[in-house]
Every structure is written in C-alpha cells, then in structure tokens.
Amino acid sequence: MSPVTALLVGTAVPLAPAPARHARPSFGFSTLPGGGRAALAVECSSRPQKKATKHHMKTRPKKTQPWDIKRRPTQYPPLPPLPPDWTLVAASATVDAEEAPAPAPVLELAAAAAPAAAD
Numbered sequence: 001m002s003p004v005t006a007l008l009v010g011t012a013v014p015l016a017p018a019p020a021r022h023a024r025p026s027f028g029f030s031t032l033p034g035g036g037r038a039a040l041a042v043e044c045s046s047r048p049q050k051k052a053t054k055h056h057m058k059t060r061p062k063k064t065q066p067w068d069i070k071r072r073p074t075q076y077p078p079l080p081p082l083p084p085d086w087t088l089v090a091a092s093a094t095v096d097a098e099e100a101p102a103p104a105p106v107l108e109l110a111a112a113a114a115p116a117a118a119d
Contacts, residue, residue, distance in 0.1 A: 007041055008041055
C-alpha cells in the first residue's frame with residue numbers, strides 16, 4: 001500500500017518526529033499523534049449540494065392531486081380579425097415599392113408666429 005493510500009485509510013505509520021520549533025507551524029502540514037508531520041489529506045464534503053439545474057429539477061413543484069394532474073392549459077377564444085388598415089408582414093419578407101401601400105397623409109400644422117415682446 002502506498003503512503004498516500006495508507007494516509008487516506010488512516011493506517012499510516014507516523015513519520016519521524018520533527019525537531020521542536022517555537023515558530024508558528026507551516027501551512028499545509030498537520031501534526032500526527034506520534035509527533036510526526038504529514039501532508040493534509042483530501043477532504044470531501046459530507047453533504048454535497050446539487051448544482052443549479054439538478055436542484056431545480058428535484059425541488060420543482062409536482063402535480064400530486066388527481067384534479068391537478070388532469071388539468072390542462074386554459075383555452076382562450078380566438079382573437080378578433082385585424083382592422084382593414086393593418087397588414088401582417090412576415091419578419092423575413094421584403095416589400096417592393098410597387099406593392100407598398102400608399103403612405104398615410106401627413107397632417108401639417110402651421111404654428112402661428114408669436115408676437116415679439118415689447119421692451
């Protein structure tokens with residue numbers, strides 16, 4: 001068994017004790033019960049969380065009641081026909097100049113000139 005596997009299993013033989021130092025311990029190493037030091041083992045979460053889509057699929061509202069399972073989308077009455085001055089044009093369609101309807105008349109208003117203010 002390799003030393004890493006033995007460490008993960010917990011049956012690792014303690015390494016030789018490190019010389020006693022009064023400085024702070026270095027990061028990334030833990031002290032073994034016999035005074036030796038070993039690299040930190042990989043720790044996994046005991047309660048891993050689901051990623052977003054998996055969580056939403058698991059916790060989504062589910063239909064459990066028979067009346068709810070049999071329920072279908074609402075059927076709305078058809079829309080009334082469009083007014084005659086409206087036309088439907090597909091997004092990818094082009095309108096030629098000959099086929100284009102005449103533009104609507106533009107109402108022009110002439111603004112009366114305001115009298116100049118007397119000083």
